[in-house]
Amino acid sequence: MAxxxxxxxxxxxxxxxxxxxxxxxxxxxxxxxxxxxxxDFIVLGxxxxxxxxxxxxxxxxxSLILVVPLMAGIGYAIQRGLLxxxxxxxxxxxxxVTFGLAVVIQNGLLTLFSTDxxxxxxxxxxxxxxxxxxxxxxxxxLATFAVAVVLxxxxxxxxYRTAMGRAFRATSDDAEMARAMGVNTRHVHALAMALSFAxxxxxxxxxxxxxxxxxxxxxxxxxxxxxxxxxxxxxSLWGTLAGGVVxxxxxxxxxxxxxxxxxxxxxxxxxLILAVRPRGLFPRME
Numbered sequence: 001m002a003x004x005x006x007x008x009x010x011x012x013x014x015x016x017x018x019x020x021x022x023x024x025x026x027x028x029x030x031x032x033x034x035x036x037x038x039x040d041f042i043v044l045g046x047x048x049x050x051x052x053x054x055x056x057x058x059x060x061x062x063s064l065i066l067v068v069p070l071m072a073g074i075g076y077a078i079q080r081g082l083l084x085x086x087x088x089x090x091x092x093x094x095x096x097v098t099f100g101l102a103v104v105i106q107n108g109l110l111t112l113f114s115t116d117x118x119x120x121x122x123x124x125x126x127x128x129x130x131x132x133x134x135x136x137x138x139x140x141x142l143a144t145f146a147v148a149v150v151l152x153x154x155x156x157x158x159x160y161r162t163a164m165g166r167a168f169r170a171t172s173d174d175a176e177m178a179r180a181m182g183v184n185t186r187h188v189h190a191l192a193m194a195l196s197f198a199x200x201x202x203x204x205x206x207x208x209x210x211x212x213x214x215x216x217x218x219x220x221x222x223x224x225x226x227x228x229x230x231x232x233x234x235x236s237l238w239g240t241l242a243g244g245v246v247x248x249x250x251x252x253x254x255x256x257x258x259x260x261x262x263x264x265x266x267x268x269x270x271x272l273i274l275a276v277r278p279r280g281l282f283p284r285m286e
Contacts (some may be wrong), residue, residue: 003256005135010252012137014245015145016210019203020225021232021240021260022152029089029235030172030192033094033281037102039222041197042241044105045071046213050118056157060120060209068201077199081189087189102218109215120208144206148244151199152237158195159237168192172235233280246273 024038035041048070052063072200078101086093128139159165170178171188179185207213207221232243247266254265273281 001193003253006256007249008135008137008253009141010249011245012141012145012248014228014241014248016203016206016244017228017247018148018152018241018244019144019199019206020149020221021228021244022148022155022237023199023203023231024074024222024225025229025237025240026155026199027192027196028229029237030168031189032091032172033083033087034091034098035196036095036098036222037105037218038098038200038225039220040102040105040218041071041075041200042069042204042207042221042225043109043213043215043218045197046199046208047109047113047118047204048201049120049205049208053120060122060205064202064205067205068198071201071204072194072195075200076190079193080186083193084186084189103250106215106218113202113215115216117212117214118161118208119212120205122209126209140210144210147202147206147243151202152241155195155199155237164191172231193282227266230280231270231273233283236280236282239280239282246281 020039020042024035027033027035031087035170045067049063049067051058052058052066053060053285056063056066058065081093083097086097122140125140125143128141130139131137159168167178167183167188168191170181170183171185171192175185203221207217228243228247229240230243231246232239232241246269250269251262251266257265
């Protein structure tokens with residue numbers, strides 16, 4: 001029964017990893033851009049939520065009303081003012097720019113908030129649980145997983161049922177042709193980054209409510225998100241959810257063997273899937 005409980009907890013943990021990975025998958029799908037600063041932006045979202053909660057007294061989840069548009073605005077500005085200048089056939093320039101952004105964010109947060117670990121108090125939901133026979137499921141992990149599913153469903157509908165989604169797909173398939181058809185690809189790229197940052201804001205708040213964070217927590221979040229994206233398949237949003245679940249279950253089962261084996265188990269599963277299926281479990285159809 002312990003292993004059954006570990007699988008259930010791993011699935012729910014996969015919801016958090018899917019939140020980490022969805023924004024990363026989204027911008028790669030639209031722009032083929034690998035954002036090295038993605039994890040640090042998640043932590044930035046957590047700190048913004050902390051500031052909003054302390055300034056207004058809002059509940060951490062209610063702070064999303066302010067944090068999401070703030071982060072979306074930051075994402076639009078960064079893409080329009082900086083990253084659009086680096087996009088092209090060479091993938092290296094945007095990677096180097098996002099690496100530089102990661103360094104700036106980490107040191108900026110260190111200057112403003114020191115190295116002290118922080119956490120957002122979410123109230124009774126942190127410890128409340130749902131009893132399913134011998135298995136107890138926490139309401140906060142369950143809510144995290146539900147939000148990940150709803151978010152991915154909403155993004156799928158946006159991509160395939162709206163004019164904005166058609167612009168995203170056209171720009172992703174052939175940016176030159178999209179420009180020839182009158183699509184402002186620079187604006188579309190910025191909108192995609194704004195949408196990614198809105199997702200990052202949600203991931204940051206759930207991270208802050210579920211665990212401690214500090215200015216240097218970003219790289220680990222990037223690794224988990226990147227592994228979920230690769231496992232699920234580049235550019236596939238539902239694959240990203242599946243990748244997060246696979247990673248979460250691997251870590252939960254690894255922890256049953258030994259607490260020290262938890263993180264390594266996830267990395268090993270990532271390596272095995274990458275070796276067997278380099279394009280991931282559910283790659284986006286070309």
